[in-house]
Amino acid sequence: xxxxxxxxxxxxxxxxxxxxxxxxxxxxxxxxxxxxxxxxxxxxxxxxxxxxxxxxxxxxxxxxxxxxxxxxxxxxxxxxxxxxxxxxxxxxxxxxxxxxxxxxxxxxxxxxxxxxxxxxxxxxxxxxxxxxxxxxxxxxxxxxxxxxxxxxxxxxxxxx
Numbered sequence: 001x002x003x004x005x006x007x008x009x010x011x012x013x014x015x016x017x018x019x020x021x022x023x024x025x026x027x028x029x030x031x032x033x034x035x036x037x038x039x040x041x042x043x044x045x046x047x048x049x050x051x052x053x054x055x056x057x058x059x060x061x062x063x064x065x066x067x068x069x070x071x072x073x074x075x076x077x078x079x080x081x082x083x084x085x086x087x088x089x090x091x092x093x094x095x096x097x098x099x100x101x102x103x104x105x106x107x108x109x110x111x112x113x114x115x116x117x118x119x120x121x122x123x124x125x126x127x128x129x130x131x132x133x134x135x136x137x138x139x140x141x142x143x144x145x146x147x148x149x150x151x152x153x154x155x156x157x158x159x160x
Contacts, residue, residue, distance in 0.1 A: 010054050010058040010123075013057075013119070013120070013123055014051050014055060014058065016116055017048070017050045020044075020112065020116070021045075021047035021048050021051070023108075024043045024044035024047060025041070027102075027105045030105070031105070033102055043145055043149075046141060053138060057131065102156060103156045103157065106152055107153060109145075110146055110150060110153065113149065114146060117143060117146070120139050120142065121139065123135060124136075
């Protein structure tokens with residue numbers, strides 16, 4: 001028995017991108033540092049682009065079925081992952097614990113980017129083979145986000 005349909009997996013990916021965009025916009029508004037503000041706004045725009053890509057996948061998602069060792073294997077794994085590690089989501093409707101300055105926002109965002117990368121590696125199982133390159137491109141962009149956040153965090157850490 002499948003816990004999720006492939007369309008639901010894409011909806012989670014869309015939600016991840018929406019929540020990332022919201023977080024980055026909030027972080028941009030909260031920081032007084034112009035470099036960090038620019039970076040957070042830029043990352044918000046990139047999350048919006050990713051959301052549109054996943055919406056395109058969503059239009060065709062019900063046609064896809066991942067290869068599984070046993071029925072429901074991947075859906076069960078992703079349900080557990082989503083339930084226990086919802087990327088960006090739970091934290092956005094209330095103040096984020098331990099995120100009270102630019103440095104902590106950068107660290108928080110870095111962890112969320114890593115979580116997204118793992119999730120998108122799994123999402124590839126739910127899109128047609130011909131679309132793997134597009135998901136790989138999103139994964140590469142998320143790695144770039146992580147690297148960018150890391151470099152700026154290291155700069156801030158040296159100032160602290």
